[in-house]
Amino acid sequence: MLIRFFFDLRTAGVPVSLPEFLSLLHALELRLAFCSAEDFYYLARLSLVKDERFFDRFDRVFNEHFQGAQKTFENILEKVPPEWLKIMVERSFTAEEKRAVESLGSWEKLLETLRERLKDQQEIHQGGNKWIGTGGTSPFGSGGYNPEGIRIGNEGIRQRRAAKVWEAREYRNFDDQITLGTRGLKLALRRLRKFAREGVAEELDLRGTIDSTARNAGWLNLKLVPERRNAVKVLLLLDVGGSMEDHVRVCEELFSAAHSEFKHLEYFYFHNFVYESLWKDNRRRFAERSATHELMRKFNSDYRVIFVGDATMSPHEIVLPGGSVEHWNDESGSVWMQRLTTHFPHLVWLNPEPRDRWEWTPSVRLTRELVGERMFPLSLEGLDSAMRALRKRSS
Amino acid sequence: MIKTQQDIRFSGTESYIATTDLEMAVNAAVTLSRPLLIKGEPGTGKTQLALEVAGAFGRPIFEWHVKSTAKAQQGLYEYDAVSRLRDSQLGDARVADIKNYIIRGKLWEAFDCNVRPVLLIDEIDKADIEFPNDLLRELDRMEFYVYETQELIRALHRPIIIITSNNEKELPDAFLRRCFFHYIRFPDVDTMAKIVAVHYPKLKHELLSEALGAFYKIRETPGLKKKPSTSELLDWIKLLLAEDIPPEALRSDDPKKIIPPLYGALLKNEQDVHLFEQLVFLNRRTR
Numbered sequence: 120m121l122i123r124f125f126f127d128l129r130t131a132g133v134p135v136s137l138p139e140f141l142s143l144l145h146a147l148e149l150r151l152a153f154c155s156a157e158d159f160y161y162l163a164r165l166s167l168v169k170d171e172r173f174f175d176r177f178d179r180v181f182n183e184h185f186q187g188a189q190k191t192f193e194n195i196l197e198k199v200p201p202e203w204l205k206i207m208v209e210r211s212f213t214a215e216e217k218r219a220v221e222s223l224g225s226w227e228k229l230l231e232t233l234r235e236r237l238k239d240q241q242e243i244h245q246g247g248n249k250w251i252g253t254g255g256t257s258p259f260g261s262g263g264y265n266p267e268g269i270r271i272g273n274e275g276i277r278q279r280r281a282a283k284v285w286e287a288r289e290y291r292n293f294d295d296q297i298t299l300g301t302r303g304l305k306l307a308l309r310r311l312r313k314f315a316r317e318g319v320a321e322e323l324d325l326r327g328t329i330d331s332t333a334r335n336a337g338w339l340n341l342k343l344v345p346e347r348r349n350a351v352k353v354l355l356l357l358d359v360g361g362s363m364e365d366h367v368r369v370c371e372e373l374f375s376a377a378h379s380e381f382k383h384l385e386y387f388y389f390h391n392f393v394y395e396s397l398w399k400d401n402r403r404r405f406a407e408r409s410a411t412h413e414l415m416r417k418f419n420s421d422y423r424v425i426f427v428g429d430a431t432m433s434p435h436e437i438v439l440p441g442g443s444v445e446h447w448n449d450e451s452g453s454v455w456m457q458r459l460t461t462h463f464p465h466l467v468w469l470n471p472e473p474r475d476r477w478e479w480t481p482s483v484r485l486t487r488e489l490v491g492e493r494m495f496p497l498s499l500e501g502l503d504s505a506m507r508a509l510r511k512r513s514s
Numbered sequence: 515m516i517k518t519q520q521d522i523r524f525s526g527t528e529s530y531i532a533t534t535d536l537e538m539a540v541n542a543a544v545t546l547s548r549p550l551l552i553k554g555e556p557g558t559g560k561t562q563l564a565l566e567v568a569g570a571f572g573r574p575i576f577e578w579h580v581k582s583t584a585k586a587q588q589g590l591y592e593y594d595a596v597s598r599l600r601d602s603q604l605g606d607a608r609v610a611d612i613k614n615y616i617i618r619g620k621l622w623e624a625f626d627c628n629v630r631p632v633l634l635i636d637e638i639d640k641a642d643i644e645f646p647n648d649l650l651r652e653l654d655r656m657e658f659y660v661y662e663t664q665e666l667i668r669a670l671h672r673p674i675i676i677i678t679s680n681n682e683k684e685l686p687d688a689f690l691r692r693c694f695f696h697y698i699r700f701p702d703v704d705t706m707a708k709i710v711a712v713h714y715p716k717l718k719h720e721l722l723s724e725a726l727g728a729f730y731k732i733r734e735t736p737g738l739k740k741k742p743s744t745s746e747l748l749d750w751i752k753l754l755l756a757e758d759i760p761p762e763a764l765r766s767d768d769p770k771k772i773i774p775p776l777y778g779a780l781l782k783n784e785q786d787v788h789l790f791e792q793l794v795f796l797n798r799r800t801r
Contacts, residue, residue, distance in 0.1 A: 136691055142546060151542050161538040169690035171553065171697040323596060339603050341596065 352383035358428030366471035392452035426468040430486040456489045467505040471497040530566040539696035549675035554698030557743025560678040564634035575632045578620035586648030589621040630671035639682040646689040724761040742780040750779035
């Protein structure tokens with residue numbers, strides 16, 4: 120019975136391994152949990168689950184096994200990973216905000232789509248409610264990003280595209296979860312390390328000591344060098360809001376991974392494309408902006424610039440003056456991008472959309488051209504090649 | 515070895531309230547001699563747990579506080595080549611024996627203890643991302659090799675190892691597989707009342723319920739950058755007692771005082787204070 124439990128846990132995506140299972144059996148043998156379902160539950164969770172993110176999944180499998188519940192979740196499980204649900208919750212908030220826009224009485228066509236989507240969302244949400252209710256104490260706050268400032272476009276094409284993303288979303292997010300943990304990201308970001316010795320000399324320089332001791336006719340002459348530090352400077356520019364909603368989690372992971380990996384990390388947000396100003400605090404994006412010119416003055420060209428965005432928008436937003444969805448821009452986005460690429464020779468664009476979808480979006484093609492084909496998917500492999508591209512100077 | 519340990523049971527202490535699942539976690543880790551990895555929000559008593567376990571079992575405790583520059587080797591031993599070199603030039607007799615220049619780390623000290631000790635590895639996530647990988651064999655087999663003296667150091671008694679993490683970095687799977695894992699959830703109101711009672715036994719019931727009410731209200735404020743935690747609540751209550759604040763003052767629906775007194779103990783940055791004020795203000799208006 121427990122063996123089936125073990126395999127069901129694995130199918131449910133809880134990464135349990137044999138030694139962990141054996142240690143649970145060993146603990147049972149020692150009567151650590153005896154005659155009490157609760158004790159057994161705690162013990163099993165303690166020894167099999169190693170991350171609070173999986174508690175919810177574990178609870179589900181446990182419930183199914185030991186309460187004699189039917190395997191109703193089998194299908195749901197494949198379709199709706201809990202992370203997805205969480206994104207859904209985030210979604211529903213933004214939808215409410217979108218409904219607030221509705222009261223202003225504009226964009227009828229758009230609202231139709233939104234309402235449809237909301238309906239769709241609620242159905243699945245209810246299905247999922249069964250089990251999000253049972254465990255669901257997820258400690259993961261959705262920090263960093265604010266869902267405010269959702270761009271609502273009124274072009275037919277754009278809405279269709281959004282709907283497509285919505286449909287295709289389930290599996291992708293699930294996969295992203297597996298392949299892209301912060302740990303993986305950090306290991307990939309390590310490629311960008313360039314150690315330099317600067318600061319206080321506090322580490323023994325063995326070579327130098329031997330050398331100078333020998334020159335000193337055997338009398339010890341200590342040499343100290345500063346400790347090696349990661350000297351790479353990174354400027355992270357992140358797209359927020361609008362179509363990026365789907366990718367918030369991955370971007371957050373990237374951000375937190377990058378944050379602890381680099382000493383010099385500066386970040387700014389933009390919306391869809393770069394224009395004359397960017398901002399640092401998403402909550403006060405309209406009040407506190409910094410000019411892109413300022414940015415180029417402040418950060419010299421040895422900064423590595425990483426754009427993160429799906430580059431999915433109307434091509435107008437890139438090529439036309441006044442094309443921005445939020446404000447009037449005197450100069451087109453492409454002009455600004457050209458300025459940035461000339462100022463920062465080390466520059467890449469990471470795109471959370473899968474590569475095979477790029478071809479179908481004109482704006483992605485445009486952006487790729489603008490950044491000199493240095494666009495990479497936001498996956499481990501893509502990140503790896505992006506870091507490699509950042510290391511060599513662009514042509 | 516295991517049989518003798520079976521009679522040990524941890525069930526909280528006079529100054530530490532442990533929930534059933536935490537008790538189970540500690541007991542399982544002690545019985546099976548596995549390291550116990552504790553995660554949870556800051557201020558939920560992760561580090562405190564190790565001290566309390568040591569106290570409850572009457573065992574010595576070794577604390578290894580990990581920093582961002584810490585290397586796994588520092589927990590085992592360090593070889594002080596420089597002072598040996600210096601001594602050799604000064605003709606010190608100690609220089610003949612390399613052992614004199616091996617400096618023991620916390621792990622070695624714990625291995626060498628003649629009763630079963632408690633070893634706390636605090637905030638393991640602060641160190642480099644490879645740090646936990648370098649400790650795999652040491653934690654698994656409880657032994658390590660000193661290359662300089664060619665000796666194998668083996669634990670006399672497998673220490674009770676408690677490892678805390680704040681989730682700043684993800685830990686490698688191979689490491690996790692060797693540990694038991696427990697996530698300290700934020701206590702519910704009842705547990706919290708017990709915790710406060712343990713620390714301030716003479717606290718008036720009225721003040722306690724008002725304080726807890728205000729506290730959870732603040733915690734539930736959406737969008738706070740840093741939610742106040744248990745240790746902050748305890749500090750706050752201490753302040754309230756010291757200032758002799760009456761329970762009535764804590765009712766935040768008092769129109770004059772929108773935020774509870776001495777909130778500085780609970781909210782740690784001005785954005786949060788600002789946000790909270792705004793929310794309370796909005797609440798009052800809609801009422």
